[in-house]
Amino acid sequence: MSEHLLPPPRDQAIYVNYLPMPVGIHRFLKFAVPAVLWIMCALAFVWARSQYSPGNAVWETGKPVEFMGVLGAAPYPVLFTPAKDGTITAVLLVEQGKFGTQKRAAALSGQLVRVSGWLLHREGRQILELEPEDRALVRITDAAITQAPTLRELGSVTVRGEIVDGKCYLGAMKPGAGKTHKECATLCIRGGIPPIVIAFSADGSTEYLLLQSESGEAIDPALHHLIADPVEIRGVKHQWLGVSGLGVLRVRAADVRRL
Amino acid sequence: MSVGYAAIQWSKPKRRYDLIVGLAIIAYIGTFMLVSKMLWTGASAISDEVLILRALGSCGFILLHIILCIGPLARFDPRWLPVLFNRRHLGVMTFFIALAHGVIAIGYYHGFGTINPLVSLLTSNTEFASVQAFPYQLLGVVALIVLFLLAATSHDFWNKNLSAATWKRLHMSVYGAYVLLVAHVALGALQNDRGLLGPIATVLGVCTVGVLHLLAAWRERNRDLSSPTSSVAGEEWIDVGTPAEIPDDRARTVCAPGGERIAIFKHNGRISAVTNVCAHQGGPLGEGAIIDGCITCPWHGWQYKPQDGCAPPPFQEKVATYRVRISAGRVQVNARALPPGTPTDPVSARSEAANV
Numbered sequence: 001m002s003e004h005l006l007p008p009p010r011d012q013a014i015y016v017n018y019l020p021m022p023v024g025i026h027r028f029l030k031f032a033v034p035a036v037l038w039i040m041c042a043l044a045f046v047w048a049r050s051q052y053s054p055g056n057a058v059w060e061t062g063k064p065v066e067f068m069g070v071l072g073a074a075p076y077p078v079l080f081t082p083a084k085d086g087t088i089t090a091v092l093l094v095e096q097g098k099f100g101t102q103k104r105a106a107a108l109s110g111q112l113v114r115v116s117g118w119l120l121h122r123e124g125r126q127i128l129e130l131e132p133e134d135r136a137l138v139r140i141t142d143a144a145i146t147q148a149p150t151l152r153e154l155g156s157v158t159v160r161g162e163i164v165d166g167k168c169y170l171g172a173m174k175p176g177a178g179k180t181h182k183e184c185a186t187l188c189i190r191g192g193i194p195p196i197v198i199a200f201s202a203d204g205s206t207e208y209l210l211l212q213s214e215s216g217e218a219i220d221p222a223l224h225h226l227i228a229d230p231v232e233i234r235g236v237k238h239q240w241l242g243v244s245g246l247g248v249l250r251v252r253a254a255d256v257r258r259l
Numbered sequence: 260m261s262v263g264y265a266a267i268q269w270s271k272p273k274r275r276y277d278l279i280v281g282l283a284i285i286a287y288i289g290t291f292m293l294v295s296k297m298l299w300t301g302a303s304a305i306s307d308e309v310l311i312l313r314a315l316g317s318c319g320f321i322l323l324h325i326i327l328c329i330g331p332l333a334r335f336d337p338r339w340l341p342v343l344f345n346r347r348h349l350g351v352m353t354f355f356i357a358l359a360h361g362v363i364a365i366g367y368y369h370g371f372g373t374i375n376p377l378v379s380l381l382t383s384n385t386e387f388a389s390v391q392a393f394p395y396q397l398l399g400v401v402a403l404i405v406l407f408l409l410a411a412t413s414h415d416f417w418n419k420n421l422s423a424a425t426w427k428r429l430h431m432s433v434y435g436a437y438v439l440l441v442a443h444v445a446l447g448a449l450q451n452d453r454g455l456l457g458p459i460a461t462v463l464g465v466c467t468v469g470v471l472h473l474l475a476a477w478r479e480r481n482r483d484l485s486s487p488t489s490s491v492a493g494e495e496w497i498d499v500g501t502p503a504e505i506p507d508d509r510a511r512t513v514c515a516p517g518g519e520r521i522a523i524f525k526h527n528g529r530i531s532a533v534t535n536v537c538a539h540q541g542g543p544l545g546e547g548a549i550i551d552g553c554i555t556c557p558w559h560g561w562q563y564k565p566q567d568g569c570a571p572p573p574f575q576e577k578v579a580t581y582r583v584r585i586s587a588g589r590v591q592v593n594a595r596a597l598p599p600g601t602p603t604d605p606v607s608a609r610s611e612a613a614n615v
């Protein structure tokens with residue numbers, strides 16, 4: 001409607017978008033617009049700085065790597081492979097996406113195998129995302145290790161920490177823990193990704209415990225609603241002989257409580 | 260004001276407005292991503308998807324605060340009116356930012372799994388009884404649906420066809436979306452936060468929105484003249500004050516016994532009254548001015564002739580008018596609204612009761 005209107009009176013102080021802008025408002029906006037842009041940048045800077053480190057976890061997404069060793073298939077597939085220092089490294093195995101590799105591993109349980117895929121690791125703990133092709137998990141006849149290490153019971157313990165899915169926490173998502181990751185971790189664990197308890201000690205140290213049911217099977221689905229919550233867990237701790245860095249905690253669903 | 264509909268009636272001020280908002284969004288997201296990528300590197304780098312989610316989520320949340328604060332700010336200081344006039348575009352942009360945040364979050368956290376991402380969204384977490392584990396993502400989804408409804412109906416086509424009152428009521432649900440989003444943030448991101456910055460910023464944001472609205476309501480209540488009414492032959496007349504107390508080409512606002520606000524304008528020495536509610540989006544006509552002989556709404560510049568409440572041709576909008584008289588040197592307005600567009604005779608500021 002501007003074409004038939006006269007210019008606004010000199011004392012007009014309100015802004016009408018189809019009329020010339022009053023001088024006072026124009027002066028204000030010349031200051032306010034750059035100020036808003038700077039404030040947005042400042043807010044973004046402060047907010048970005050306030051984030052915390054998700055931890056030193058790496059997903060080696062480049063060239064696939066190979067491991068040879070003994071496969072333990074149930075309940076969460078794990079490859080026992082000799083380390084350079086003479087100890088044994090436990091490498092958890094998973095598929096791409098949010099899937100465990102139980103189906104592929106079942107036929108080769110206890111066998112010598114060669115696996116290939118992309119490694120995720122955090123503080124020395126390792127998980128391998130297998131390549132989708134069949135050649136990613138094959139039986140071999142010779143390896144520097146011939147038998148899976150014995151799982152020894154260490155007794156009852158009570159730990160406090162968080163149940164995470166091994167794949168995300170070891171580098172697939174960063175951060176791969178906490179409230180915002182709860183649904184993802186639940187989906188991963190339901191899909192067969194190994195659940196790990198990150199147990200925090202009073203001295204500041206962290207322990208990684210592969211979670212299993214009381215009888216050594218996959219965890220009770222009744223535990224799923226406690227994934228990613230701060231929890232206290234009472235269970236029986238186990239350790240593979242010669243394997244450091246990853247223990248096993250066998251629990252009953254009733255012995256896990258949200259803190 | 261328009262005699263027809265166009266998807267967007269682009270004008271230079273709107274283009275400039277959208278450009279500034281776009282720049283502000285780019286500045287925010289760009290700075291956030293850049294600083295995050297510089298600070299968190301190597302093994303301790305935060306996932307790109309998480310950074311984008313955080314940048315979009317926080318940007319949308321800040322924009323929603325701005326949207327909610329513009330209204331009261333413009334009532335305190337008309338210099339904010341240029342920010343208000345194209346608030347709808349700001350709202351639509353906020354919706355698209357929230358949508359991007361939601362789509363990426365659902366894809367990232369609920370995708371690549373054994374079940375459909377939307378099924379996962381609805382079933383992965385059902386801890387509704389727990390504050391700690393509450394499925395905060397669902398709050399975000401409901402808020403996103405509300406923001407979609409508001410964005411989809413933001414056009415004047417819906418304003419006209421739903422009726423201004425219904426449209427206004429629908430768009431007041433932005434406050435519901437805001438409450439849901441505050442809960443979404445408090446029960447989600449803030450529970451992950453280890454510092455105090457997030458909680459403090461959220462509380463400050465909520466307080467700013469709340470205090471500005473309370474102050475605006477308090478100011479409006481104080482500005483409604485607590486005018487004495489006199490009843491003559493069954494008709495209620497509200498005292499407005501002396502003619503000199505009404506500024507030239509401006510209005511005084513009174514509140515009728517039923518709660519309806521009436522704007523009494525003085526133009527060229529003549530006084531007339533219309534409802535305080537603009538037919539467009541319910542803007543406060545009494546805070547506008549007479550420009551080119553027309554009452555002009557401060558929100559979007561819709562205009563009405565003071566003598567009959569009709570928009571100047573070719574526009575067809577109408578607002579309710581009120582009868583005015585001068586009695587014993589004081590302006591009085593009749594409490595009963597006349598049908599929108601009813602002509603009245605503006606009274607001379609120097610006339611007496613005979614002009615009723």
